[in-house]
Structure formats: C-alpha cells, structure tokens
Amino acid sequence: MSENTKSIGETLRDARIAKGYTLDDLQQTTKIQKRYLIAIEDGNFSDLPGDFYVRAFIKQYAETVGLDGNDLLEEYSDQLPSTKTQEYVDRVNEDNPSTRSAQRKVDDRTARIRRQVPIVAAVVVVVAVLIGIWYASTRNSQSSSSSQNVDSSSVSVSGSSAKSSSQASSSSKKATKASTKASKASFSKVSTSGSTTTYTMTNAPKTKTLKIRTSSSAWVAVTSAGSSVYQGTLPASQVKTVKLSSSATSVNINLGNAPVTKISIGGKQLPISTATSSATTASSTTTGSSSTTTGTANGTSASSTSSTTTSQVQNIVVQFK
Incomplete structure (x- = not known):
C-alpha cells in the first residue's frame, strides 16, 4: 500500500x-478521449469503459508524461480496480496473441469437424443403400420379382438423387439472390450535425457484419439498440x-481517430464523410483562437493541436433499410 499522500490522478x-x-x-x-483523461486525474474510474481500460489508460498516460x-500501477494498486475480475481476464486474453492463436486453432478444428459431418453422413447413407440393394439382388437373383425389386430400388435412388439435385439448385438460386441483394446495397448521407453524420x-443484408481496420492505433466504440457491442483501442492494421x-x-x-479508420458493412465500404472533418476543424480553430485570446502561454500550439484532435473524432449513425 502506497504511503504517498497524493492520489494516482x-x-x-x-x-x-x-512536461x-x-x-x-x-x-x-495517446488517442485517449479527453473526458477519460479528466476522469483519471479526478479518480473517477467508473467513468472509463471498464476495469481493463483503467489500468491500460493510466499506463499509457504515465509513459507519455x-x-x-508499471511502477506507478504497482505503487497505487490499492486505488485501482482488481485485476482478478472476469472482465479484466477476458480482455487480457483477447489482447494476448498466443491466447488468440490457440482459440483460432480450436475454432478451426471445430469448423472442420462440422464441415465433415454432412459428408460422412452422406457416405454412410449411400453405403447403406448400396448394401441393401446388393443383399436384395443376391438373395433373389433367380426370380423375376427380384429383378423388379432391384429396378424399383434403382428408380427410388434415382428419384432421390433428382430431388436432391432440385434442392441443391433451389439453394443455389437463393444464394445467388442474396448475393445480388448484397451487391445492390448502397449508402446515402442523410445529414451532418457537428461531428455526427447519419447515413x-x-x-x-440480413446478416450485418462490420469490419473495422485502422492504419494507426485508434479507439472505436460500436453501439446498437442502446447496447454496447464493442469498444476498445485497435492496433494498426488489425x-x-x-x-x-x-x-x-x-x-x-464512435471513432477516436477517423482519418485512419475504414469500415465496411456487409462487404460495402462506408464513406466516412470528409465534410464532417472539415467543419469540425473550423470549429476547433475558432476554439483554439479563443484559447489564445485568454493568454495561454502556448496559445498557437494549443490552437493547432485542438484543431487536429477534434477533427479526428467522429460519430457515425447508419440506419438500415
């Protein structure tokens, strides 16, 4: 327990x-939102996204100044959330390459088994049918009724094959129709207000899958139906x-570093608005100028920094039709 009378913030x-x-x-x-930096300095850790981010943001803050x-986290460990919570363990495992690699191996093995199950089942059915036909043919090879039964079985198998072929054709048409619908998907901008753009x-597509890629470290949060689906800092190129x-x-x-972030939904690239970025920059420059008027020692630098920082933050809303 630290004997320092100061808090970690x-x-x-x-x-x-x-500095x-x-x-x-x-x-x-640091690409950490300003409100989180203020919460860290004030000791309001409950305002941060989660227990994992309390330690992650504090460590990044400390190394920047x-x-x-590591020493700071250890010294003030009694002021910080426990590292034994399930959320913290899950988040650490998610960010651990070896854990992710092991999980991918398990997932790949499970996927292979699932793909092989229908094939094995089909082979078993075919073998069973062939054995049945062979047995019937051998037992009744001397009678004409036996020949008729064998012919009937052959017709039955052929009919089953034709039905399977028809079902496969129907499935193929459905897949083609779904693919055509996905290719017709498009985005249109509805409105822009401040840093928020609505599309x-x-x-x-019925299955809505987002793929998010960044060329530099960036914080991203995804919310749907009022619930958080994902939030975290993405490393470059991941x-x-x-x-x-x-x-x-x-x-x-919500994008913490929009210029380096690309997003696609159902395979369609989302056109992140550059107009939003420019408008916000103008607003930020005005704020920076106001800051200079108040007599800040580094007014010019602060104005430039504020302009660059604010323009990177965007809130994008996509409505599905």
Whole structure:
C-alpha cells in the first residue's frame, strides 16, 4: 500500500503539468478521449469503459508524461480496480496473441469437424443403400420379382438423387439472390450535425457484419439498440469483425481517430464523410483562437493541436433499410 499522500490522478496531473502538456496535447498523443483523461486525474474510474481500460489508460498516460507505467500501477494498486475480475481476464486474453492463436486453432478444428459431418453422413447413407440393394439382388437373383425389386430400388435412388439435385439448385438460386441483394446495397448521407453524420444503407443484408481496420492505433466504440457491442483501442492494421443482430435497424459508431479508420458493412465500404472533418476543424480553430485570446502561454500550439484532435473524432449513425 502506497504511503504517498497524493492520489494516482494527482501524480499524473503534476507530471503532465511539469512536461508542459495540456489535456488536448495528451489526447492527441495517446488517442485517449479527453473526458477519460479528466476522469483519471479526478479518480473517477467508473467513468472509463471498464476495469481493463483503467489500468491500460493510466499506463499509457504515465509513459507519455515520462513516468514508469508499471511502477506507478504497482505503487497505487490499492486505488485501482482488481485485476482478478472476469472482465479484466477476458480482455487480457483477447489482447494476448498466443491466447488468440490457440482459440483460432480450436475454432478451426471445430469448423472442420462440422464441415465433415454432412459428408460422412452422406457416405454412410449411400453405403447403406448400396448394401441393401446388393443383399436384395443376391438373395433373389433367380426370380423375376427380384429383378423388379432391384429396378424399383434403382428408380427410388434415382428419384432421390433428382430431388436432391432440385434442392441443391433451389439453394443455389437463393444464394445467388442474396448475393445480388448484397451487391445492390448502397449508402446515402442523410445529414451532418457537428461531428455526427447519419447515413442510410439501402438493401442492407440480413446478416450485418462490420469490419473495422485502422492504419494507426485508434479507439472505436460500436453501439446498437442502446447496447454496447464493442469498444476498445485497435492496433494498426488489425481487422476487427463485429456482428450485429439480424433485427438491428441502426448502428452507432464512435471513432477516436477517423482519418485512419475504414469500415465496411456487409462487404460495402462506408464513406466516412470528409465534410464532417472539415467543419469540425473550423470549429476547433475558432476554439483554439479563443484559447489564445485568454493568454495561454502556448496559445498557437494549443490552437493547432485542438484543431487536429477534434477533427479526428467522429460519430457515425447508419440506419438500415
């Protein structure tokens, strides 16, 4: 237990001030939202996305202002959420490459078994039918009735094959129809208000799958039907797949670093609006200028930083039709 009278938030704030960083500077460097940085300094850890992010954000904050993140976490461990909660363990396993690799191997093995089950079942049925025909033919080879039975069995098998072929053709047509609908899916922008842009996706697929890729580390949160589906910081070049409910009528996507983020829904690329980014930049520049007027020592730098940071944050709403 730490004997330091300061809280961990006060220690971080003092180190930030000593470095000459503003909260906007820190947000730009760490890609952690400003409201989370303020919550860390005030000790309001319940305002952060979860127990895992309390330690992750504090460590990143500490290393940015020149402190040893691991030492700081150990020193103030009594002020931080437990690392033994299920949420923390699950999140650590998710970010651990070896754990993900092992899980993928299990999933691949299960998928192979599932693919082989129908094949094995079909082979067993065919073998059973052939054995039955052979047995009937051998037993009654000297009688004409036996020949008729064999012919009847052959017709039955042929009829079954024709039925299976018809069902396969029907399934193929359904798949083609679904593929055609997906290819006709399109986005249209409905409105832009501040950093929020609303789109409509027409001919949206029944299975709504989001694929999110970033060229640099970025924080992303996905919400649908009022519930959080995913939130976290994506490393560069990693693809995150998020599946929505088939009954979902809309999805809300918060981007902490929009310019480096690409999103597709059902295989269709979402056109992240550049107009939103420009409008926000203008607003941010005005804010930065106001900050300079108040006499901030680093006014010009703060204005530029605020403009860049704000333009990166976007809230995208997609409505499915």
